[in-house]
Amino acid sequence: MVAVFSEERLISGARVIFEHLAKLLDAKISVxxxxxxxxxxxxxxxxxFYISISGPGVLASLLRRPSFETLMRLYSLGHVDVKxxxxxxxxxxxxxxxxxxxxxxxxxxxxxxxxxWPFLFVAAETSVVEHEYSQDAIGRVExxxxxxxxxxxxxxxSNEFYGLFLDPEMxxxxxxxxxxxxxxxxxxxxxxDMICRKLRLKEGESLLDIGCGWGGLICxxxxxxxxxxxxxxxxxxxxxxxxxxxxxxxxxxxxxIELRDYETLTGSYDKISSIGMxxxxxxxxxxxxxxxxxxxxxxxxxxxxxxxxxxxxxxSKAKRKIRPERKLILKFIFPGSELDSIGRTVDLLQIEGFExxxxxxxxxxxxxxxxxxxxALVLNHDEAIKQVGSEKYxxxxxxxxxxxxxxxxxxxxxxxxxxxxxxxxxLSELPLTRADLYS
Numbered sequence: 243m244v245a246v247f248s249e250e251r252l253i254s255g256a257r258v259i260f261e262h263l264a265k266l267l268d269a270k271i272s273v274x275x276x277x278x279x280x281x282x283x284x285x286x287x288x289x290x291f292y293i294s295i296s297g298p299g300v301l302a303s304l305l306r307r308p309s310f311e312t313l314m315r316l317y318s319l320g321h322v323d324v325k326x327x328x329x330x331x332x333x334x335x336x337x338x339x340x341x342x343x344x345x346x347x348x349x350x351x352x353x354x355x356x357x358x359w360p361f362l363f364v365a366a367e368t369s370v371v372e373h374e375y376s377q378d379a380i381g382r383v384e385x386x387x388x389x390x391x392x393x394x395x396x397x398x399x400s401n402e403f404y405g406l407f408l409d410p411e412m413x414x415x416x417x418x419x420x421x422x423x424x425x426x427x428x429x430x431x432x433x434x435d436m437i438c439r440k441l442r443l444k445e446g447e448s449l450l451d452i453g454c455g456w457g458g459l460i461c462x463x464x465x466x467x468x469x470x471x472x473x474x475x476x477x478x479x480x481x482x483x484x485x486x487x488x489x490x491x492x493x494x495x496x497x498x499i500e501l502r503d504y505e506t507l508t509g510s511y512d513k514i515s516s517i518g519m520x521x522x523x524x525x526x527x528x529x530x531x532x533x534x535x536x537x538x539x540x541x542x543x544x545x546x547x548x549x550x551x552x553x554x555x556x557x558s559k560a561k562r563k564i565r566p567e568r569k570l571i572l573k574f575i576f577p578g579s580e581l582d583s584i585g586r587t588v589d590l591l592q593i594e595g596f597e598x599x600x601x602x603x604x605x606x607x608x609x610x611x612x613x614x615x616x617x618a619l620v621l622n623h624d625e626a627i628k629q630v631g632s633e634k635y636x637x638x639x640x641x642x643x644x645x646x647x648x649x650x651x652x653x654x655x656x657x658x659x660x661x662x663x664x665x666x667x668x669l670s671e672l673p674l675t676r677a678d679l680y681s
Contacts, residue, residue: 246363252298253277255357266348270335274325276300289335290326297321299367305358306366310566314574315369318636328620329643330613337647373634374574380564381524381578389503390476392522392578397477401456403629407618407642412456412483415518415548416608416656426614429607434462437515439679440600440660441544442672443467447512450474450538452504453519457484457497464496473499474507505530510540520549520587521579525561528582532594541665544672545596547587550608551655554583567644575641584657596661599672604656605649612646 253275260273260281268284272292275281280292295301300321303312316322324332375395381387397404401412408414409430417429418436437459443449445468451460454473457480464471475481481501488497514535523531535545555561561583564572572579588598619626619639626635648654662670 247360249277249298251360252364253279255360256295256298256301257281258357259354262350262353271332291332291335292325294323294325295321296323297367298361298364301358302361302364303366303369305361310570311573312369314570314637314640315371316367317640318371318574318633319367319369320632320636321367321369328616329639330616330646333643333647337651371574371633371637372631373637375572375577377577379572379577381580382526387524387578389522389578392576393476394478396576398479399634400629401479401483403626403634404456406622406626406629407615411458411462413458414455416604417611417614418604419607419610422610426611426618429611430458434459435466436679437517437546437548437658438463438467440546440658441513441515442678443469443513445469448472448510450507450511450514452514452516452535453522454480454484454499455518456480457487457499459515459517460484460497460499461487461491461493464493465491469496469513471497472511473497474502474504475499476501476503505534507534507538509538511538511543512540513544513546514539515546515548517546517548518550520547521576521581524578524580525582528587528590529594532590532596536594536596536663539663541663542671543663545591545659545661545663547591547659547661549587549657550581551584551587551657552581553653553655554585571641574637581654584655584659587657587659591659591661595664597664597670598659598661599670600658600660600676602658604658605652605654608656609646609649612642612649616642616646 256275257279260283264281264283270287270289270291271283272287273281273283274292274294276295276297300316303316303321313322326332377388377391381392404412404414409417409427411427411430411434413430413433416433417426418433419429420432424432441449443463447469449460449463449469449471451471451473454460454475457473460471460473463469473484475484478501481499484499488494488499516535520531539545584601588601591598616639619635619642623635645654649656662672664670
């Protein structure tokens with residue numbers, strides 16, 4: 243595209259827009275234009291954080307398609323960047339003032355029109371990313387769901403990449419921190435032990451782990467609690483890694499794993515765990531999910547369901563609404579995932595024949611876990627880009643930062659629910675108190 247307006251005119255227009263925006267936001271960050279000039283987005287900006295814009299094509303892109311998705315694409319490709327510190331700290335500074343979206347809506351429309359229209363003659367920055375789920379990412383139509391594709395899109399990137407920020411056991415779910423100073427590796431070990439204790443695992447029992455990841459729990463349970471453990475996953479890379487782990491630990495006689503959908507399983511198990519897999523089911527499939535688990539569990543057997551939850555909504559419409567940031571996660575990170583409220587989870591468990599014994603919130607633990615993952619990924623910046631490229635690295639960094647903030651602020655939650663199957667009337671096999679969990 244032939245340049246119609248001079249660089250000076252475009253920079254001047256951008257400066258006027260951001261200076262006007264600063265009066266409304268009074269934020270504690272700045273914007274750096276492509277000529278290197280810095281514009282504070284508020285009074286007395288004292289933080290080191292600023293957003294850098296690579297060129298006028300960034301504003302041209304946002305003008306043509308003003309959305310969170312456009313911004314996400316531009317960030318992933320490096321056209322927009324955050325400087326001055328890590329993304330989590332940046333988000334914390336930005337969120338302090340709050341309600342920025344409402345204030346942006348108060349901008350002078352005439353001023354915007356006068357300053358922005360020259361950018362219509364500027365070529366937009368490319369926003370084509372490689373890591374994007376191109377099919378039905380929402381997955382509410384059962385005939386269009388492909389659970390295997392959804393799982394492999396997220397997990398089958400690279401075991402080496404995940405190894406850069408996960409703990410040595412490759413546990414990709416919420417850790418359990420006994421203190422704020424507890425290391426991620428120790429917190430994940432403590433999580434495994436807490437799960438095994440909540441399941442009241444006994445030597446010789448059979449354990450099924452649905453969505454077993456890289457095999458951390460099934461190996462731990464066999465080694466330390468003497469159970470026979472079986473895991474299923476839809477991720478080829480997780481399956482292959484876990485097979486190697488099982489052989490390396492000499493657990494082939496006690497631990498098995500299959501690349502298999504849980505819906506096709508048969509048999510009976512004493513205990514069943516589902517750790518961080520619940521979010522992939524979809525709201526319309528949760529009755530079927532708990533019903534299938536019920537059919538696989540012996541009478542009085544124990545289930546531990548560990549999953550992310552959303553806050554309860556007053557209406558069905560509100561429950562089904564997908565916020566813009568959630569759409570980004572579906573399209574670029576976790577296609578097919580959907581969050582339910584803890585109240586509905588308990589209801590469905592009871593409907594399917596379970597007795598619910600314990601519900602424990604781990605929200606603060608997941609905020610700390612995601613921050614630890616984010617920080618580790620930042621430390622391994624060069625190797626991460628070498629493994630998966632800059633685009634995926636930046637996507638995962640933004641994702642982990644956003645989720646950590648979400649758990650910190652309370653917009654999302656994490657619950658562990660312990661329930662037992664009751665095919666006949668009578669008491670459960672759980673002890674009268676929970677003292678054994680903490681001894």
